[in-house]
Amino acid sequence: MSIDLGAKYVWHNGEFVAWDDARVHVMTNALHYGTGVFEGIRAYYNGNQLYIFRLREHVARLLNSIKLYGFGIDYGSEELSKAIKDTLIKNGFRADLYIRPLAIKGLGPIGLDVRKLKTEVFIIAMPYGKYFEKEGIEVIVSSWRRLSGQTVPILAKVTGHYVNSVLAKLEALNRGFDDAILLNEQGRVCEGSGENIMAVKDGIIITPPLSAGILDGITRRSLMEVAGDAGFRIVERDMERSELYTADELFFVGTAAEITPILKVDGRTVGSGNVGPVASKLKILFTDVVKGRVDKYRKWLDPVW
Numbered sequence: 001m002s003i004d005l006g007a008k009y010v011w012h013n014g015e016f017v018a019w020d021d022a023r024v025h026v027m028t029n030a031l032h033y034g035t036g037v038f039e040g041i042r043a044y045y046n047g048n049q050l051y052i053f054r055l056r057e058h059v060a061r062l063l064n065s066i067k068l069y070g071f072g073i074d075y076g077s078e079e080l081s082k083a084i085k086d087t088l089i090k091n092g093f094r095a096d097l098y099i100r101p102l103a104i105k106g107l108g109p110i111g112l113d114v115r116k117l118k119t120e121v122f123i124i125a126m127p128y129g130k131y132f133e134k135e136g137i138e139v140i141v142s143s144w145r146r147l148s149g150q151t152v153p154i155l156a157k158v159t160g161h162y163v164n165s166v167l168a169k170l171e172a173l174n175r176g177f178d179d180a181i182l183l184n185e186q187g188r189v190c191e192g193s194g195e196n197i198m199a200v201k202d203g204i205i206i207t208p209p210l211s212a213g214i215l216d217g218i219t220r221r222s223l224m225e226v227a228g229d230a231g232f233r234i235v236e237r238d239m240e241r242s243e244l245y246t247a248d249e250l251f252f253v254g255t256a257a258e259i260t261p262i263l264k265v266d267g268r269t270v271g272s273g274n275v276g277p278v279a280s281k282l283k284i285l286f287t288d289v290v291k292g293r294v295d296k297y298r299k300w301l302d303p304v305w
């Protein structure tokens with residue numbers, strides 16, 4: 001059993017294994033209990049150079065996720081960053097990519113004592129295009145609330161946390177929509193199933209703060225800086241659900257989604273119902289940044305060779 005996603009090799013604990021051999025045993029603890037941490041990183045090819053976007057920040061978040069659960073890992077940030085670059089080189093990629101570092105609690109007996117279990121590290125990478133096929137999407141407000149920071153350390157990007165996202169995503173898809181916005185337990189706007197959210201009202205960009213229980217998105221932070229430099233006013237503050245329906249623009253931001261305009265929420269048209277001017281402008285700026293065309297932000301790009 002395998003799946004062809006256009007990659008030949010996977011990095012596993014310091015060695016390369018053939019794509020079809022990148023397997024785990026059924027007694028891998030993470031399969032049973034969601035005890036894994038992961039990252040989603042993009043690399044962009046500009047016809048000349050392959051750049052990894054904000055590699056350092058993604059590796060730092062992965063190590064923070066490990067720390068928040070006390071899982072332990074045999075590799076530090078330098079080793080992981082090098083392993084990620086080596087994986088892209090070994091595969092000979094010349095395309096835009098998605099990179100998925102995955103660190104999971106490995107083989108063990110039944111039970112929740114993961115202290116003695118090895119943390120198995122995989123680095124998977126593959127050519128990748130758009131996460132959403134459409135230019136603008138239609139979403140619902142999920143009936144499920146985002147996992148709260150009192151239940152799990154929400155800043156950790158942990159495989160087990162994503163059952164919450166899968167519930168919201170399936171609810172949306174099964175009702176004929178593209179994705180879902182989750183509210184937090186206070187009923188305020190939190191984020192998408194795998195994206196942060198930004199709204200525009202009267203020319204001001206609004207995005208929920210970390211205290212709303214969001215994942216500390218690297219795209220969100222990057223865009224806040226890029227938009228600020230481009231003269232936009234950005235406010236981090238709690239957002240009421242009703243603001244979703246009265247916003248001039250709404251868009252998801254994230255590594256996979258990049259900047260994805262939301263054209264309808266719960267069947268109600270957002271703004272004009274078309275991709276708005278702020279999202280359009282940010283998309284152009286962001287593409288320039290990730291393709292290495294803006295000197296100021298070249299520091300966010302790690303050349304692979």
Ligand SMILES: Cc1ncc(COP(=O)(O)O)c(C=O)c1O
Nearest residue numbers: 194195196215217218219254255
């Ligand atoms: C729940 C959730 N929120 C937000 C994001 C966006 O974060 P980033 O921009 O770092 O990809 C992601 C993606 O990783 C996510 O899974």
